[in-house]
Amino acid sequence: MEVNDTDVRRERCDPDRPAHPGVFLTREAGKSDHQPAGLSVDFPVSVVLPAGGTGERTGLRTPKQFCSLLGRPLISYTVQAFERVSWIQSVVVVVAEENMDLMTDVVQRFRHTKVRAVPGGSTRHRSIWNGVLALGEGEGEGAVVIVHDAVRPFVDEDLLYKIATAAKEHGAAGAIRPLVSTVIATTSEGYLDHSLERAKYRASEMPQGFTYDVISRAYQRRGSTQSFTICPADRSPTSGSKCSESDFEFGTECLHLALQYCGTNAKLIQGPPTLWKVTYKRDLAAAESIIKDALSRSACVITGGSASGAALAGALREAVGALGTELEVVPDLRGENARCLAKEGNFILVSVGPSRPSEVEALLTELEAANRALLHPLVVIWVHMSDSDELSVSGRAAAVMDLSSAAKLRNILLYGIQLHPSKIGHMKTKQPGSHVWKSFYLCVLPFDI
Ligand SMILES: Nc1ccn([C@@H]2O[C@H](COP(=O)(O)OP(=O)(O)OP(=O)(O)O)[C@@H](O)[C@H]2O)c(=O)n1
Ligand SMILES: O=C(CO)[C@H](O)[C@H](O)COP(=O)(O)O
16 A cells, blocks of 8 residues: 555645555564654553454454454554553553453464453443553552553554653643544434534544543542542542443543543644544455555565675665665675564565575574564565576475475465576666566566465
């Protein structure tokens, strides 16, 4: 999926206009290698992810948060988005009682480390409140709680930081987006009653952040005798009233509860278009394609150290660079180059001359040891250029096919491409994108797909 520059520019000029839904970056669970330099907070931050819904609007039997995107449940992507942020201490995922085992399995399979699952309630507000209660007062004074729908997987650290620090300062903060459609009120007979001036309103999105004091008091039930200290952000709560059963049953907005019952005016922060919530079945397909797109944006090319391998890799880099994919070329994965193992992206192994499936085997072993195919399928392409007339019908092709079948069981998709120099022509002397590169693509022979 391409982000159209014009859309992005337009959004920058006119914040009231929504643009393209955008892209996101994934990282491995528990790792924070992408962390923008210097982001840290000096107060505890925990997260509540409500994931206790049934996803009725998708029309699917499986709740959307457990639907699989590239072999991994949606909830795992959302958890990962928080887990990779070093200054977030813990994540409470709230799931329906009957899905507790499923969630435990997700946590184990994808090796999530900061996560705890607790049972949800019959509505979103009840689930969120259960999550806040599970955090407990142990969170302590001054702690910030971020609430985020489990079905909004594309949230980045920058925004989380802005929300957390604004919540700390103002008591509550929430992400907003410009409205896509005008909001109108209807009469009970189904006629237009009035319409709202679109530019004055915003869509309330997630994440939202609260000091622990504010969120705890916002959810205090009527009739509850528990007392809370008054937090600094407190101004004029509505005549001492507390959250009603009707709020718990029909409410859709935590920021509203903070305003109504703590007198806290949330600070609003415009977030990126990627905050959109997976609601319908088509959103699952869109989320998967965004993930796929992000995963195919970069790859590491390993040349084996030969000059011919490096030349082939260089030509490949220029060609795919023109298509928007970034290639990092290294001779091997030793020493400094081992950093490529920790980076997002796929792998291309280039070899020129005699075929050596053992090189491929060694790479697969390294990738497996680094857990590179744990969170999503990893693509490895072996590009082999050989003068030999014998192209694919050979013992070595069979060997690669065996490797490919074994790799597939480990979530690695191995593809083999054999190039024959006589069919490629003067590849090195031609510009990327020229007819020679077209023939590069045309003369590939897959060992196994
Ligand atoms: N009793 C509930 C209902 C909803 N949620 C969570 O709140 C988030 C946003 O809600 P929504 O998109 O409405 O999810 P569902 O209620 O599952 O969807 P639907 O309304 O289509 O049934 C989701 O992560 C959902 O799992 C929850 O934790 N507990
Ligand atoms: O945007 C939100 C809060 O501001 C919520 O995600 C939204 O209200 C959830 O509503 P629903 O569960 O009905 O989709």
